[in-house]
Amino acid sequence: xxxxxxxxxxxxxxxxxxxxxxxxxxxxxxxxxxxxxxxxxxxxxxxxxxxxxxxxxxxxxxxxxxxxxxxxxxxxxxxxxxxxxxxxxxxxxxxxxxxxxxxxxxxxxxxxxxxxxxxxxxxxxxxxxxxxxxxxxxxxxxxxxxxxxxxxxxxxxxxxxxxxxxxxxxxxxxxxxxxxxxxxxxxxxxxxxxxxxxxxxxxxxxxxxxxxxxxxxxxxxxxxxxxxxxxxxxxxxxxxxxxxxxxxxxxxxxxxxxxxxxxxxxxxxxxxxxxxxxxxxxxxxxxxxxxxxxxxxxxxxxxxxxxxxxxxxxxxxxxxxxxxxxxxxxxxxxxxx
Ligand code: UD1
Numbered sequence: 001x002x003x004x005x006x007x008x009x010x011x012x013x014x015x016x017x018x019x020x021x022x023x024x025x026x027x028x029x030x031x032x033x034x035x036x037x038x039x040x041x042x043x044x045x046x047x048x049x050x051x052x053x054x055x056x057x058x059x060x061x062x063x064x065x066x067x068x069x070x071x072x073x074x075x076x077x078x079x080x081x082x083x084x085x086x087x088x089x090x091x092x093x094x095x096x097x098x099x100x101x102x103x104x105x106x107x108x109x110x111x112x113x114x115x116x117x118x119x120x121x122x123x124x125x126x127x128x129x130x131x132x133x134x135x136x137x138x139x140x141x142x143x144x145x146x147x148x149x150x151x152x153x154x155x156x157x158x159x160x161x162x163x164x165x166x167x168x169x170x171x172x173x174x175x176x177x178x179x180x181x182x183x184x185x186x187x188x189x190x191x192x193x194x195x196x197x198x199x200x201x202x203x204x205x206x207x208x209x210x211x212x213x214x215x216x217x218x219x220x221x222x223x224x225x226x227x228x229x230x231x232x233x234x235x236x237x238x239x240x241x242x243x244x245x246x247x248x249x250x251x252x253x254x255x256x257x258x259x260x261x262x263x264x265x266x267x268x269x270x271x272x273x274x275x276x277x278x279x280x281x282x283x284x285x286x287x288x289x290x291x292x293x294x295x296x297x298x299x300x301x302x303x304x305x306x307x308x309x310x311x312x313x314x315x316x317x318x319x320x321x322x323x324x325x326x327x328x329x330x331x332x333x334x335x336x337x
Pocket of ligand 1: 298
């Protein structure tokens with residue numbers, strides 16, 4: 001049984017990836033410092049898969065703790081690195097927290113991987129690296145624009161650090177650039193757990209529909225799009241999780257090995273904010289109280305993926321729709337009350 005380490009494995013995307021890894025017969029060791037997740041997620045994973053993964057509460061900014069980890073767990077086939085801070089607004093207020101959490105920890109992890117001969121690595125990147133791309137759909141060769149936030153900068157820098165390290169060592173790495181992850185496992189045993197007021201659209205829609213929030217603010221009705229609201233590519237978290245499994249299998253399969261590859265992971269289809277609200281109203285039979293307000297600072301007009309590299313090289317295709325994502329997020333939200 002191949003052993004995979006998942007950092008941030010109790011987070012939103014991490015937990016869904018742990019489930020898919022266990023479903024595919026991998027042995028999983030989760031590292032998570034619970035800074036933005038809950039230990040109860042372990043139970044959710046166990047309820048779905050029948051297996052409780054190994055768990056270590058480690059802050060990856062503690063290099064000695066990583067050293068001890070590698071002494072305890074040997075024979076690691078690969079690492080999927082989700083652990084990072086991800087709130088765009090907070091990163092503007094606390095840049096050093098973001099550089100430290102997202103960059104120092106990455107460097108320590110890569111250093112200790114090299115010492116311990118662990119060569120396969122998957123990095124959680126984001127379409128945020130592109131900023132407002134000049135052409136839609138966005139291909140992996142679209143140039144990086146100056147990052148809008150320290151958070152975005154950590155994703156750009158993270159990719160450079162990994163690429164340079166892969167070029168100079170035995171590291172084989174894949175960076176997956178996620179578009180907008182949504183939804184939850186169909187069992188509603190795991191899902192997205194926003195802390196405080198949600199910043200992302202789907203959790204805000206869910207909390208408004210269930211009555212926790214009075215009104216959804218739709219940021220901007222005057223964008224140059226068909227209905228005036230901004231367009232994103234919403235990818236179901238279960239499809240996204242599965243992309244990590246195929247990427248890891250590619251790394252584990254010697255003949256595919258190249259030192260560093262990047263793949264967009266999205267649906268290839270853009271949806272406007274109003275389309276999301278309408279689709280949600282259809283799947284849930286709920287009305288969403290919303291109001292169009294000013295644009296949010298730093299937001300882009302549109303972003304949707306060209307996924308042909310992931311389709312052709314990884315053999316990965318999304319199987320679930322926007323409505324599947326919204327229905328599963330709603331089921332999850334209802335399970336929380
Ligand atoms: C945001 C981050 C991005 C990060 C991603 C992670 C910004 C500028 N970007 O992407 O770097 O990788 O989350 O999931 O924060 N919207 C509303 N009302 C709301 C919330 C959102 O109208 O209450 C709109 C936004 O203006 C946007 C769309 O919904 O057009 C999606 O927003 P969101 O879910 O926050 O994702 P992004 O901004 O695309």
